[in-house]
Structures are given as C-alpha cells and as structure tokens.
Amino acid sequence: MTAHAITMLGTGLIGDFYTNTLHGQRGQDRVRVVYSRSEERGKAFRERWGIPESTTDMATAINHPDTDVVVVGVPNFLHEEAVGLAAKAGKAVLCTKPLGRTADEAKRILELVERAGVFGGYLEDLCYTPKTLKAVRAVEAGAVGDVTWVRSREAHPGPHSAWFWDGRLTGGGAIIDLGCHCIEIIRNFVGKGNRPVEVMCTTDTLVHPIDDEDNAIALIRFESGAIGQFEVSWTFRGGMDLRDEVAGTHGTIWLNHFLRTGFEMFSAGGGGGYVAEKAESATGWLFPVGDEVSELGYIDMFSDMFDALESGREPRETFYDGYVVNAVMDAAYRSAKSRFWEAVELDEWRGGATNRIAKTMESHEGQIIIKREVLPDGRTKLILKDPASGDFTDRIVAG
Amino acid sequence: MTAHAITMLGTGLIGDFYTNTLHGQRGQDRVRVVYSRSEERGKAFRERWGIPESTTDMATAINHPDTDVVVVGVPNFLHEEAVGLAAKAGKAVLCTKPLGRTADEAKRILELVERAGVFGGYLEDLCYTPKTLKAVRAVEAGAVGDVTWVRSREAHPGPHSAWFWDGRLTGGGAIIDLGCHCIEIIRNFVGKGNRPVEVMCTTDTLVHPIDDEDNAIALIRFESGAIGQFEVSWTFRGGMDLRDEVAGTHGTIWLNHFLRTGFEMFSAGGGGGYVAEKAESATGWLFPVGDEVSELGYIDMFSDMFDALESGREPRETFYDGYVVNAVMDAAYRSAKSRFWEAVELDEWRGGATNRIAKTMESHEGQIIIKREVLPDGRTKLILKDPASGDFTDRIVAG
Amino acid sequence: MTAHAITMLGTGLIGDFYTNTLHGQRGQDRVRVVYSRSEERGKAFRERWGIPESTTDMATAINHPDTDVVVVGVPNFLHEEAVGLAAKAGKAVLCTKPLGRTADEAKRILELVERAGVFGGYLEDLCYTPKTLKAVRAVEAGAVGDVTWVRSREAHPGPHSAWFWDGRLTGGGAIIDLGCHCIEIIRNFVGKGNRPVEVMCTTDTLVHPIDDEDNAIALIRFESGAIGQFEVSWTFRGGMDLRDEVAGTHGTIWLNHFLRTGFEMFSAGGGGGYVAEKAESATGWLFPVGDEVSELGYIDMFSDMFDALESGREPRETFYDGYVVNAVMDAAYRSAKSRFWEAVELDEWRGGATNRIAKTMESHEGQIIIKREVLPDGRTKLILKDPASGDFTDRIVAG
C-alpha cells in the first residue's frame, strides 16, 4: 500500500466529508494542498484539517509537485476544467458526482482521462455504503433471484449551498443533485451490464421559488425487463430520506441508510448539537446515524479508489459509469419535457447483452402451474391454467 | 342502532373476512343467508359461521324476505348482475372492490343503485384501516401541509383463488386486484375533491405464465399538482407488503400495515399454524399482525356503512368513488399500452376545483428567500435568489 | 348474544376508554347510568356519551333497575365498596386494574363475588391487545418452545389524574399503576398455571417530589424456572413505552404496542390535535397508533367478558387473577424494602404444578452435544463435552 498525497479542489460540505474520511481512522493518505475560489475559505479549511497549503489558483493546486491524486469537489460547472488540468498533469483524478451537467459534457470528461491515460474514479459514495455493498453481493450471489424492480429514493428539504440551486451552474435541480445517486444505485442492483433502455420521468417545482425541478419521479426500463424507479425531492420534511428497495423473483431487500438505522433518541432539549446531515430539529424524536462518513459510503469509496489505483484495476465506479448516469439523466429531462418515454442515448455501450427475466414454466398433468401454496395441513394448493382453454382452476395435492 | 340481516354473496377469502367481521366482537348484525355457486362450499361456509341458510341461486339469496342488506363478495364479472338484483329488490347493497371491470361497467353499476334509490356502499377496506383513518384526519387537519405526493404499495406473491388470475373474469391482473386499493388510498390523502387528471403507467408480466400484468407502476397527476404513485405486484417475496407514504409541504407520513407493525417473532419451528394473509413461512423471523380484520379496515368499514345507512348519509366510500377508481385504472391500462400519459375520462366529476399547491414566496432585502436553515449557533442561514440576475447567494442572519 | 345495560362507575380517563369501547363500532351494549362523585363531571360524561342518567350516589347507580352489569372504574380505594354493592345487588361486576391496593384487599374483593355467586371479570386490558392474544396463542401452540424469560415494560411521564399520585388512595406508585399490567402479561406468557414463587424488586423515587416510587424493576421467578421481568416508570420521556419480549427455547417474540407500530409522522406544525395517550408533542416525528381502544385491548376485553357472562364460562381474566397480581405486587414492595427475594404469598393456589424447563440432552459418540451449528459449506459443527473429564471440544461432521 502506498500513501497518497492529495490535491483537494473545493472546500464545501463535500470537501469536508472527503477530507474527514481521508484523514480519519488509521488512514495513511493526506490532503497536501487545497484549492478554493475564496482565500478565506481555503485558509479556514486548511486550518480545520491540518493541511499544509491552500491556494486560490486551481492549476497551482493541481500541479503541486508533491501530490499524485486530484480530488474534484468543486461545483459541477467546473468539473471539465478541473479534470482537464489533472489529466494534463498526468495525475489520477477522482471526481465527485455528477460527472457532468449533461452526457455530452460527461463524455468529454471521460475522454480527457482516457486519452491522457490517467486513472479516473467516479466518487459515487452511495454505491459504497456498507449496506449497499453487502446487498449487492447478496444479489450477485443469487439471494433474491433475478432482480425485477429497484426503488431508490433520496429526499431532503433542499441543499445547503447557494450554487446547488442555480441550474446554470449544475445542469438542473433535484435530478442532477440527487437522481445521479439513485440511478447508479439502481445500476448496481440490476447489474452494470444491464443496459438502460428508456426513461419516463415527471418533474415539478412545487414548493421553492426556483426555475428547476424540486421534485422528480422516473422509471428506467432495463434490457432485462427490470424497472428502476427513482424518487428525488428537495421538499421532503423530516430529515434526509435515503432508502432503497430491491425486488427479485426469489427475494426482497429493504435498505434504510439514514432515518431508521437502529439509533433512536428522544430529547426534551438542553443538549443540542449536530444530529445528522439535513436533520430538522434537535428536540423530540431524533434519528442520528452512527458514523456518517462510514454509513454514507465515503470510507469504502476511497479505499476502493486507492486500492484500484495501486493494483492497476478499475474502481467499482468509473468515469464511464458517470457518463451512463448523465445519459440517463438527460433522458429523464427530455422525458419530463416531452412527456414520452425517451431512449437513453449512449455513444458507446460497454456492457454486454442481458437476458430477459426468466419466467418459470412448470406443469402438472398437462396444466401450467401458476402458483404453489403450502397449506397449514402440509398439503399444497396448485393454481393451474389449462393451456387449451385458458381457464384457471385450483387443485390440492399432497405435500 | 338497528340490527341488520344480511345476504352474503360469495364464500371465498373475502366472504370469510366479511363474515368474520360482521359476526365478530359485540356486533349485532348477522348474515342470514349465503349464496355460493357451489352447494358444498355454501354448506361449509354456513356451518363455519353459523348462518341459517345457504343457496346456489343468487336471486333467491338476494330476495330473501328477512334480509335488508346485500353484500356482494363474488368475482368481478358478477358484480353488475348482483347489484342489479339487489337494486331491484330495493335493498341496500355493499359491493366489494373493484366496483367493475371497466369504468363503463362501474358506471352502469352506479346507475343501477342511483336509479333504484337504494343505498350503495363501496367496500374499500384499506381506506378504513385505523391507521389510514387517523392519518387522513391528520392530513385534513393540516398536519403535513399541502399534499405533494402519495405512494401506495401493495405487493404479494399472487392471489389464492384461481379466478383472480383470469383477466376475462376480473378485467385485468395486478392493477385490477391491487391497484384499485392504492388509487382510493391516494385519493383519500390528496382529497376526494382533487380531480385525477392523467395517468402514466407501465406494466409487465415478469414471473407468472399468464396473459395479464403481474407487475405495474403508475403515476397519477391530480389537479393540485400532487402526484399519486402506485406500485402493485403479484411477484413480491416475503409476505404481503402494504405500505403508504405521504409527503406534504410541512410533513411526512409513513404507514406500514402488515409486515412491520410492532409484532416480530422468530420460531425455530414446532408450533406452526396461520401467521398472516400471504405469509410465506411458519419458521424464521415472522411478522404477524395483531387482528387482521381490524388492521385491514374491515371493522371500521362495516361500521361506517351501517351507520351511514341508518343516518341517511353517504358512506365514506361510495359507488361513485368506485367508478372514479375504475376510470383511473382504465387510464392506466390505456397508458401501459400507448406508453403515453392518458387522460382520466370521467362522464361526470362530482368533486370541485382544487387549487395548485401553494409556493411560499418570502423576501429578504429585495431577494427571494429560497431556504432557511437554523445553524447550530442559533443564527439562520438564508439562501437567496436575486430576482434580476437569477443568481443565488448565502447569507447568515441573526436568529 | 344479549345486549347489556351497564352501570358505569367513574368518569375519568378509564371511564372514557371503557364507554368509547362499549358504544363503539356496531356493539349492542350501552351504558345506562353513570356514577361520579362530582355532579358536574357526571353530567358532562353523560352528555359526551349519550347516557340517559347520571348520579352522585354509587348505590343508586349500582342498584339501577335496568342494568345487569356494573363496571368499576373508580379509584383503587373504592373498589372494595363498589364490588360489595354490586355483589349484593346480584349483578355481574367488571373491575378495573389493580383489583385491590393489597393482596388482602384483593382477596376480600374476590370473596365478595364468589360468595354472592355473581360473575366477576378483571378488566386487564393489556392482556387483551390483539398482538398479545395472538402471541399468547403462538406460545401455547409451541412456536417458541418453553418460555424462559418475559420482559414487560410500561413507562410514561406520569399519570394524568391527581389521585394516581396519592399512595394512600392507590396502594403505591408506579408498581400499583403499571406493574399490575406487566405482571399479568408475564403470567399469560409463562402460563397461568405456572406458579409465581418469589420476587426481587428495586424501587426509587428519582424525579417527582412524591413519597411513592416513580421507578421500579422486578424479577419474578416462576415454578418452571422462567423469569418474568417488569420495568415500570413514571419518568420516561418520549411518550408511552409499552413493550413485551418473550424468549423461549425455540423462539423469540417482540411486541411494541405504542411507539413503533408502523405509523410514523413528521409534522413541522400547524395541524395539531390529539396524537396518542401520553404523547409529549404535536410536532417533529410522532408515532400515533391507529385505533387506541383496539390496540390497547379494550375491544377484545369487553367481548371476552360479555361472551363469558353469556356462555357461563370464566373470562380470560378473573378476580382470582387480580388477586395473584396483587400478591406479586405485595412481594415486590416487601422486596424493595427488605432488599431480599421475597416469597409470593398466596392463601390458595388454583393453578397446578409446572415442570422445570426441559434441557435437551443429545450425545454424539459418547460425548454430550452442547451446540450444533450449520456451517456455510453445509457441514455441521458440534461442540461436545466429555462427560468424564468435563473438557470441551469442537468437531465437524457431515450435514
């Protein structure tokens, strides 16, 4: 294992989360220099995290002679510039979500690292939460059979920083901010090789006086027939709602990452302080999480990135994945406007072909078995369909 | 209060649930005669519930001189005939869900009772669960502000009786069986006077070798801008998943009616027996409900029906509601086929007009306030939008 | 079924719950006359529930010519007088918990009804919650094997009415108010025939400036070896905590009756109103229950009482049970004072003898099997004990 010296771009909430993770526990990697547009914020960040240097010049930070990895945590509209400089410097570059504001931009960003031959990692933390990693392994091991449906929901009362609200800088509203997480979580569960074919999306601006969507719901149809469903909102009340559900032909998974994780506290007040990201109150029933950087996936994400970098393999989440996510979001925005199902347009599909979810076809005395049900007395009730007439009947058979 | 003598049509699972409810606790109403197509099942049902008579002739049952109320619990394709006979007999008629196989059929059924001037009640039990009733009251009292989104989910491994699987007899698959519940739950939360405008739906037949859908997801747009979302499935694994979620501008409601209600049991085996409707196992971790007829709304439903009948008022769930539900399902089926948003076609809309969900518009020194956030130090962070430039900024102000 | 006309004694919270239950749903029983010490409260109660008459004379209420059942809902110190009058009037008498302030008093109350030959029912609602009834049936069917331990917990911030706080009127503090529930729940799970042998209890007055205990924890040893554990508190913060846990040799049961029942609501305020008994707030995350009279057992309790009365059988909860509960509470109070395990003193034990919880004794090649564990590869790991040396070893064997 090699200790890495990092150029950190950006000093917002995400910069704090990233640096907290990198400097946490017994980790050997350290941020060496931080870039901020504001000298003041750069200095405060440097002092907060014990970082040797800060600068207001992005290129200087990226080209710092002692760093080998660049972490991009600046607003979306700066990703392309930042990745370009890092690629030019020949350094590994890890970029926060979403990769671009559009699939076109994401494609150019992808090409920047691929042409330069540098390591590119897509910092999609929520695909790395310990629960998600274990659940994905269970799905891959067949614990739920073929995946038929994945719901990924991320909702909270709206972002902390002003620039998130400005679609000119970000590329959109709640979809760009939160949908990117959901789409990639869904892809992990249905299989990364399972091509997203088309999207139906509806958006609205219900509560906030902004131009972009503060609510969106979308359905994504994959090649296997599986449906991904995301629900994102900047108008949710009660904290940060982060839940995923997976249905399969042989099982079910429910994940709750934030508001119901086995930590429940009632306080009549008097001992306030930070409860959790996006918590709305410090009294009444509260639902903190144990260790946010772990529960939100940051620790496993950076471990995977650096281990991949060192062993010469791809990380779990690549710039190509980021591009696919942007392509799905583009289709979602098109659909919200056209009100039709819109095709996911990908210049290049690197996954393979995926078979349709398999229907089981068993028969009993020439009839198709529709369902088996074990009765309390141990016998089995069959629901049967006559292939000729199409009529349905019940039959009770021994065990 | 008057004791009612009831004609029960049908001896399936729903007939059992209804009679269990009517004959349960200290209730004074009794089933006087039961109709079944099968003499054997009629006799067994009669003995099971202590009912004086059974018959295989529907008209005889309906015209029984001692009964004043007819409960229709026969398969969907018989609803129109049954309601017609009851209307002709001048008796109050309570019909199970869905009212019809299509909106046209439902409309004819509605007209049968309205023309005859008899009392018609739509037996939509899940709108009467104690949780739903209390949650709807909370919403009506303003506890969550304006409703922006309602999710209603009903999923299980598929129905118990053969006829449910035959779309010719029922009108469809999982939508007709389960979606009707969800639609009416959603209407209760967004407000019955809030017109359902259009529907986008996707369906598939993923697991069972049948012609109708075993999975469907739909979005319903209401006049206020609220979105209703239903997810129905006959392929869910793990029991019966009955959950509703309501988001509002000032609050959130999560209801879980079946699998997580505060009753959790692990059994290594040995003391089996009935766990709950659609439970898949009698060992391992099990999640029974306390009293199914109460938790599923049957008790409050019949109380409302008889009380409405006696006091001359409408019940909470009317045949007109059943017609609206069928119209929404029709639009869902059309949309699943056309892949477009389809209008909900109603010959007559008895609700009024509903205002658009209200955006709050506050300003601070000429800037639009996008969000307020109380900081740990007691001060407030404002996210502001300049109405001229469209630029967003942060500002920290005193509490 | 016969309709009953009831004399209701008492107009406090419990009188409201009882009458709400009796007059609720489609029930045929009605309160005919209500007694209150205060004319004003009697009148208000009468009007609230549509009761024909109220009186401030207890004997008049009890001897009312039209009533056949007397429900005792007055403070503890009046139970003996009330039951005595009802017994003398030859009427069925249903008495709220606890039966007496001490076992001696409870014994006299028991004798009053038994000597008069009238029906006596002990109104212990929490043994009748739908969850408890179903869980007890599962235990009786063997689903969890032999019961080894039962925890019953009831805790809230303290009672609503002044008299509850006066040990002279009630017989004690949180044990008398809440422990009586827990003890009888525990007895239902370990088996009513399983004699409570001794009790160890600790009490304290931690928060409220009163003389009686506001917190108590007790362990009850039963003849089978099972341990019952109750935790009662008048200082709990967060609402009303009503939970039971059952451990058995083959299974586990967890019941949550109030704060986590699948109904979760966040309200930023604005639509207040009643949330649930002992709720502390109307904003933030709230946990209402669906239908309190059902969830708290009142409906099933009265159904059992009247059905027992009509069919000439004993109700599930008898005055003798009330006496046993008081005897256990007496032992708890003695133990809290002496700090020793104290015997449960019963003049008469009507249950039988109960066998000790059975240890399973299997062997493998002359060694005692302590534990079996199925390994991921399908083989079984045995932990074995050598009967001669007392040494323990592992062994892996085929499936």
Next chain:
Amino acid sequence: MTAHAITMLGTGLIGDFYTNTLHGQRGQDRVRVVYSRSEERGKAFRERWGIPESTTDMATAINHPDTDVVVVGVPNFLHEEAVGLAAKAGKAVLCTKPLGRTADEAKRILELVERAGVFGGYLEDLCYTPKTLKAVRAVEAGAVGDVTWVRSREAHPGPHSAWFWDGRLTGGGAIIDLGCHCIEIIRNFVGKGNRPVEVMCTTDTLVHPIDDEDNAIALIRFESGAIGQFEVSWTFRGGMDLRDEVAGTHGTIWLNHFLRTGFEMFSAGGGGGYVAEKAESATGWLFPVGDEVSELGYIDMFSDMFDALESGREPRETFYDGYVVNAVMDAAYRSAKSRFWEAVELDEWRGGATNRIAKTMESHEGQIIIKREVLPDGRTKLILKDPASGDFTDRIVAG
C-alpha cells in the same frame, strides 16, 4: 501518525475480527507475527491475512524484534501470562475482554502494565460502536438529562468455540462472555466516574447441559442512584440480539446494533453465504449488518488505541476499566449465589464522587408541582401536592 507492527496472539474468531480491522481500509498498521497453540491454525491464519510469520511459542511472538504492540486475543486463562510477557518486553499491550477471570486476576494484570510502565488498552469493542460513541457524546452534552437507567442486552444461541463453554478456562458462563460488554456499556452511559455500588443478580442454566450459567440478569446500583441492568443469554433464538436503552430525566435513547439496523432481506433461498455473526439461517427474513467490523466498534477501537499510544494519553478503555468490570462481575456471581445485593469490591476507586440524580422542585401558589401537561387547547394542567396535608389536586392554568 506512526505505522505499528503487531504481534497477534490467538487465531480464533476474535483474531480474525481484529486482523480484518487492522488490515482493512487504508490503515497503515500490520500484523507482523501471529501466535497460535496450533501450528496448523497459525499457518492458515497467516495465509488468510498475509502475515509474514507464525509461531506456536507465545514468548517468541511477543519478543519479535520488529513489533511494538502486542494484541492479546487468546482465551481468558492465558491473559495474565500474555500480558506479563508483553510488559516484560516493554511493549504496548492491548487485551481483549474480559481482562481477567476474576477481579483479583484483573488486578494483577493491571499491575503488570502499570509497574512496567507500558501502554495498556482494554479491547472493549462494543463501547466503540459508532452508535455508542455518538450516543455517549449526546448524553455527555446533556441531551437526555441525568441518566436514570441503562439497559444493555446481549444474547445469542451460544459461542462458536469450545473453550468458551468451559468455566475453568473462562471464569464463568454468559456473564463472563457477554456481561463484561454490557457492564462497560452501562458505565459509559452513567459516567465512568459514577461508582458502581452494589449488584443483584440471578443466573440459571436453562437449556445447555453445562455447569455454568447460560442466562443471567443483573441490576447494578450506581452512586448517583442510576440503575444499570444487563441481560445476557446463550439461549436466545433469532440471531445476535445487541440492544441498549438509556433513560434520562429529559430524554431516551434506544440503540439496536445488530438485528434491526435498516437492512432487511427476504430470501427464498438459492444465494446463501455468510449473513451475520450468529445468524441462524440463510433463508426467510434476514437482518444482516452493513460492515460488521465497523458496526461492532473494532475500527474506532483500534483508532483510539493507536492514537492514544502515539499522543501519550489514556485510551477510552483502560486496564483499570477492565478491572472495574471484573469487580462488578464478581459481585454478580456472589449475588447469584447468596441471592442478596452484593457490594462491588474495589481495592481502589479512581473515579470521584457523583451527586444523586436531581429532583426538580417547583411550586405554584404554595403547592408542589408534581407534573405539567400541555392540553390540546394550549392551557397547562398542573398536578399539585399540598405540602401540609399531602393531598393531590389538579389545576388548569393559562399556557
């Protein structure tokens, strides 16, 4: 930060958990040599974790020239020997729980490190779970007021390794195995400076054919009046039950570390594999945890240990804490035998004195306020006690 080279003693489940943690994520510390009594197990462990050397000689491992830290993960009866050798070698020593089999042994172990002046850390992982750390911080910040009661429960179907079952090697049964965790969790919540005064404990051997207890419940009275309650069992069915509850004068905390953490999976079978420590099945409803080494506290524990070592401060959990835990367990065993409350005997108390939990004493017009309750109409109901007569009354006052 300094990278540490570790001597690992022991290759059982705990050795795996420790090494998994040390070698996990981006940590810089590495196990350099492992000791096992069995050459075969040593070799397998070495290969499993990429460790350079293994040995069957404990002293050789401890005296290895390249290591600076010794981690003691051998059975209890070897702790004293191992710590003695490490102390003699002048190395930092981290010892698994329990420190000793008795307080006497623990005292000698404590003195070994203190006399040698080496760093000693008590590896009590469950005091380091992210949830516990955050909950303890909330309690210290006053979020729940004065702590009145802590329940800590650890229960599972029994240990995996043979030696755990042999009280001669361990010092006891479920108390020594699991109670040590609970006691130290309780101390963290009531405050480490809050002296444990006395213990009442009951034990039994209910299911397994062994000599030591497979079930125990104990109450610990602290100087402040707070009660700690632990429940430990080797007969629990359903997995590993790890829950803590804290009650305070102003709040409540509920922690669930294992079976209900927001990860719920139903599998009809077919994709087995490891679910979680002590899981009983790979089908049906399963409740895995995300990342066990994180959720069980191992990561934060080693971070604290090494950071303390490097900065010259004490770790959160010291050998003295281990000694206190053993003293409480000794008292528990004495109490289980004597059936009395038994004093906790400590040769030396390093905490200070703790005040009694404070009763609030407010008055209203010369009456003592027992309770305030906000009514739905905004007014406040006071329950008052007359200091002269001791009588209680209600009064409604303006908000």
